[in-house]
Amino acid sequence: MTSTYVLYHYNPSFAAALCFTVAFGVSTAAHLWQACRYKTRFMIPFIIGAIIETLGYAARIVSAKQSPDWSVGPYAIQSLLLLLAPPLLAASIYMVLGRIIRLVEGEERSLLHPKKLTKVFTSGDVLSFLTQCAGGGMLSQAKTESKVLLGERVIIVGLFVQVLFFGGFMILSVLFHRNIHRNPTTASLATDNRGGVPAWKTCLYVLYTVSLLIMVRSIYRVVEYIQGSEGYLQGHEAYLYVLDAALMLVVCGVFIWKHPGALIRVSKK
Template sequence: MEFTFYYYTPSAAAGGIFAGLFGVCTILHLYQLLRTRTWFMIPFMIGAALETVGYIGRVLSSVEAPDFTKGPYVMQSALILIAPAFLAASIYMTLGRIIAMLDAERCSIIPLRFLTKLFVAGDVLSFLMQASGAGIMVKDNTSADTGEKIIIGGLFVQIIFFAFFVVTALIFEIRMARQRVLVSSSLRSIWRRHMVALCFTSVLILIRSVIRVVEYLMGYDSYMMKQEVFIYVFDALLMFIVVFALNWSHPSEVNCALGRAEKYFTRVVAVHKFATPAMEMEEGRGSSRK
């Protein structure tokens, strides 16, 4: 039986709206990245760009209906599937920088030198499995089932590592409270704001991955696969919120507190200078001398 690209005609309006939304956020992330030199956000920006191109692929498919071709289908199927892996990589690195900013490695269940490496390694494995599975799935009719199984495996890897990451972040928060680690008021504000953003975006990606696993477990000809609304409600919308959330609460503020950048963006993308902990201590000594 010939492989079925879509069981419906993709909506050009929905695809265009999300391509535009992701495109605007991608441009803003690029601007924030270059202005603040927050280089660990490069994977996040790439993920946002992949989402943009993926939904452009859905628009192209809608134009081709009903004679769909493989190019636009593969573009949207593969890029929308793997984009969250790039978003996750920067989120993983943010937690490591928050811990370093607070000088609170003792409150982490994973040593700081291994924390980012462990989660990014799992992220890369998940990405490779999903990307290869998506390629195999549309290669020919006989390999579609194999592709689905590899994609499901990759999504399970992503869920396991993300769940462990969320647990790691929560344990860190609990230990910080129990041990009553002293943190300056300025750093406390940054810490709270970015931990909320980190946990919020992590949970959204986790929900999205669980939904995609259910989707593939039900089979390519399942009800979920035949209804376009699911990809927009449980993938496009959730990932847009993730991308926009880190536009709004950009991690460059954490980088600045570590002394790795001079500027960061606040809610209205206004540039400010931030004093590092060492600078605060020096100012305190100067005041006492007076």
């Protein structure tokens, strides 16, 4: 097997990797500052995810500079890190919904109690994370086509777990929103006295936005790995940046613009 079969089917862009490394680095710094400002420990997984995105594209810079004699190390690192960052971003999103539910005292309006919600979906995240880790490890050590195929299949399983749990989370969020709208709690109505859209509702809309972006990215990754290393998506770098890098950067940007800690603080006033 040639190295180009295992690694890239194109010349990776140094400029694109550099741009996204800087962008995710700036985003990480902004989230660190906001986490300190609003004392939001529940955003720690999100920050770790942003750091991993930054390191992933930094490793891609190194890999791109090696063209055309790529080594497995930087390639494997960037590939694995870019796979594993979104589940960490999602972990904080689960915790944000739990805090919204408690804030409006809407436990009875949710299909899962906030504590169970966080445990269930975080467990799914961990399972997806570990499965993708295992698949990525197999790919980094693969020397034959059969082992490459095995690694890709394990990653596909991990991605399907991620899509399944995240889809369930999105459905649960919508159902909670519907229930609290039809049968509001005293606490939810108390936050409506400032005029306009209440901050906790704005926070829910933000969750819908970032959740949709992560779901699109996850579906792209599933299709990419189902197609395999010889597939169209893995053969064209642009899709990585449009359907993964850009979407995850927008997720980070949306949470900077409408930070959950700030919205929840406003709702408490």
